[in-house]
Amino acid sequence: MKILIIEDDPIKMSNIESLISSNFVNVDVVKCISYMGGVNEVLLNEFDLILLDMSLPLYDDVFQTAKPKNFGGRDILKEMKRHKKKSCVKIITQYNEFDDGSISMKDLDAQLKNIYPSIYNGYIHYETKLNLWQTELIDNIKELKK
């Protein structure tokens, strides 16, 4: 099984990765830290699951001048649709709202389900204090492995 994680928060990335590696064998995890790195990985390779953050920096460089993309995750979904990519995508986010509170994750989820029904598979709320996200993610991967 091949999983792509697109995430710019190092701690979150590492937590997701360790959760996967400690619960599943034979899972190949590929990591990207930006929109551009992620979108290229998505377009060039096939994945069974893509775990996508919503707010992402545009480029990989730690040293960046470009503004971060508030909806980088959504834009990756957009490119996938444009290029007819079929991998299953799960958003994994720490936020309840985006763009200075202008849209809630719930509303964004509804929008994404409507626009990308064949690839977007809902979201997991990542909250370090709770273990819920871990259970959800494990269940999701198990489901996909069936």
Add this chain to the structure above:
Amino acid sequence: MIQNRKERRILALKIRKGKKYSISKIKYNLDYISIKRLIEIIPKSALNALFSNPLPRKITDIDQATTYFINGMLLKEIDWCFLRILKYNEEINHFLKLRDSFETQLLFGNYDKCESLLNEIEIDICISYWGLQAKMVLAELNAGTEGNRMLLKSYQKQAISPNLKIMLYYNSLKLETDIPSNKYDSYIDFHLKKHSSDYSKMLADYVTFKFSPFRFESNFSFDFILHQDFSLSVIDTYIELKKILSILISANDETIAEEYIIDRIPDIALLIDDNFWKKTLDLYSKNSDITDFGDIEFKIALKNLADNEINECLEFTSKELLNKPNSYNLYQIFVEALSFTDRKIEDYLEDGSILYLILSSLYQVIRKEQNHSENIEDISKLAYIFDICDFHLPLISLCYSEKFPNVPESLRNYNYLLNRSYSLHDAIHFEKGKGFDYLNEKKLFIGQKLQIDYFIQKNDYKNSLHLLNVFNDYNEYFKNIYYETWYNRKKLHCFIELERFTEAAELVDNYYFKHQRIFTSLYSQRLVDKIIELDGESIFKSLYIPILFTIYNLSSSIVYDAIANFLIQNNISSVREVRSSYNIDNIEMLCFFLQKVCTINNIQDSPYLRTIEIVEKERINVLTQLKELKPELSREVNVEIFDITQKATVRYCLQNIYDSRIYVDTNGVKKVISKDIGDYFERYINITDFSFQDYSIFTFNKGQEDETYSKLLTYIGYFKPPISLKEYEILTILSEQNVELIHPNKVEVPYSRYIAFQDIFEIIKNQFLFDEDYGLKFFLSMRIRHGTLPNFLKNVFDKHTLVINEGINKVKIIDYWKEKIFDIDKSFLNTSFIKALELFTSEIENITSEGVSWVKIKESEHDRQSMFDISLTEHDLFYNFRNRLGHIEDFDTFIEEVFEILWIKINEVLFKLRTRFTNELLTKYISSIDMLHNEVDTIFGEGNFVFFNDVLVSTKTDIQNAIQKSLNWFNISKTKSIGEIPISAIIQTSKAYLNILNANVFENRINCVEKIFFKQNIKGEYFILFCDFFNTILGNVIKHTEETNKPKCEISITGNEYGGLTINVNNNTAQKYSKNLIEVWNKLLNDNNGNYDASFEGKSGFLKIKKLFTGDKVFQDYLFQLNSEENIFTFKVVFKQKYFAV
């Protein structure tokens, strides 16, 4: 419910005898007819109470009577208003006459007469909110804002009602000449936001509807608005009821019971001399036979215009307007007719009156001149000022039609019903009205125009489009931009409704290409939404779509999607291929696409352009094609190409100064060492046997004299050439076991040579680390410790408004968070929340200070914080002598080798430091954020302050990334090859760098202007030095630039009379510097004998700057000139030569 005559009589008797009765019961339990009959038989004194003092005599009486309200009974409120008006019909009729005269005199500019008329209304009828507003208008016109404010003050002193005070305050604000209408609207928005938790929806509706003249929506709480206004005078009820009814009966809302309202109107139409009621009946009543509204003037004027008899039309309308200036249905006919001629308004009307001002403002708008938006704002402002007069309506209508595709039906209705006649552009009313048959003849332009409007209002877009398509016969009308824009607007509307989106886009694009601009009336959000919905479909095959989105100024992300879809639909791989792969005849469009659509921002999301460098390359390729297609754009294109390359240079340079900040000016250190101990080294290498012993160079450690002295008589060996480490270790082990092997590489020298070596090594090390001009300490201080690192780290928290900086008003912080908090108790913001932030601020300060304290050279054993411990063990030093340095006889090589050893030590420290930053420092920050999270959850309830919690999530990611970025600083700076560079790029680099450290200070706070008149480039080796110079001097500017009065800074670079270069930086500062201090600074900065005293500089950074230039001979001949005058501080440095430039 009291329905019969007997009960009514009993109630009337009760009222007449002065017994207690319930007004509320009368209002809500009696039907309309019963109340109407009741009020006929009760005494006048009782009426006053029943109708909540409808004719107040003093300001103190306004909004003081009791009113009764049950939510959700709109028709009851309307009835109640009707009854009030009916009862006081004579007063209303008198008011209408006097108001007509008032409007006439106002339009002629006869303010004294206006004042008398207003007084007459007050004496004859009553005091009203309308009257107070009118007097404030006069005060503003007569005595300006000062006069308006004085009158407000006087009213507020007299008024008792808090509501009235607020209403008067906002009315005064609305009238102020210097406050544009949109700014006034934002004050209202702010007021509503501020009171969002205190105001109910009803009260918010009241404020919005009452305070803003631009609101004609039907979803306001009109029941509450009418009830609220019932506490004002009957005049105010009358005016407000007309507006509300116009909106309600055009809303097609069944619950409003149009028929119910229409049933009430005949009564009022008979008693009140106001066409409004007659026209309402004419429009909505099935049984009306009222047709004549005395609109003969309008008919004549319209016929003149329709028959293209422009001069006659102008003569007639101007004459009519001079006679009756508030015939505002003629305003637009007049200015439209005028737009066909070369005449001016002055040819018909005298300058200086309000009428002239209104007509000229309308005229400017329909001519759609370059400052169109400002002209719309002008008429909008006039509409706001004169919203107490009916003649403000054509102004509001024109604002609407210029800003939006359609004027709302409620406004059209209101405009039509208030008018003395039919309005010019309202086809529905045109259809219903009689006597306009001649306009139906197709040949007539105006007739056909009205028919098009009629079909559109009937949603018959096919017929409308058909008429528009044959409309081209009237070519002469299209020379007039007003009609041309109208035509395009209507056609756009039809295309959108008929879902012909490509044609809609083509229309807008073509209009833009013809006029090089677009009006808001040709902007359609519906078109945008519809096209976006079709994402990926063949509509994107057309180039019109990305062009349309660019013309519409949509976000880069949306324009990028349009480009990407266009490329995919046309099977084109990149924008640079469009010219060769896409078949297009219209060169203008292709050029627009290349120049304005395919910008860096619009294409940078493309997955095929993986780095910013590739994006820039793509853009430059597109620009080069553009130059070939349109050589006249070469200059503009070259400027952009230069800008891109400059940005790329700045980015590269920034990376250069940003990464690897650990630096020692080894050349400088070497020069100092050579000068100081060159002789010493000579003597050191000459100690080869006991024949030369220079005791003077030895330093003995106290208490070890005997041991050392005895060692002086022994030999020590070094290896020449050095041996392998393994071999060295074996020999050392054997030596420790007293087995001395004779190695062919071993050279025996007296022990005194080793002592001299230790001395020299220490001197070089100290110079390397502590030299004030070139050493590590200087660069650590300048590039990392002072300001840079703490600012950079704290900036993360500052950016998210989580820390309370010194000198920052806490109220500002509270206000910021107040706006982000919804549905929870805000009272904690001032108390527990701000305390939590204060605690967090101090935590962050401490953690940051701790991190910074690690980045320091350890100078004593007691210093436990500093991590730069560069001391060598005895064992290491011994090894270095024997097998690494002892054999070197060339001083330069020796120094280089010592430097290399020191760099290795520094690298070890840097590794530890990076690890400590990543682990310890980051963990401390994260746990502080977590603590704050818990604290705020405790204050507001877990998870309740959603926005704040999300901010903390962002802060966590940001601090991780900031620390990750800062780790790059902790690398040894290698000399990177930067070629020659323009000084402008150095300044840009410095500004970009300081923006990173100081929350985009040069974008958000300080306006920094550069004036560069120096065409030579700076040699690459001086790039860092100049960057350090600008970083320090602009860092000072950031610290000291005045906060309050538009902070600004100017950098000028010029050649000078010596043939050198002058840099002049000035900024406005809140601080004042005495002449003496400036003199001392100048003296010390220009002292070249090394007599300057470090203590004089304080935290000015001047000493740092001086040190930058003292080391290199290239800069020897310079002059500093500091000056401070009238809050402007100037820092000037004059280089009398420019060897550093090429």
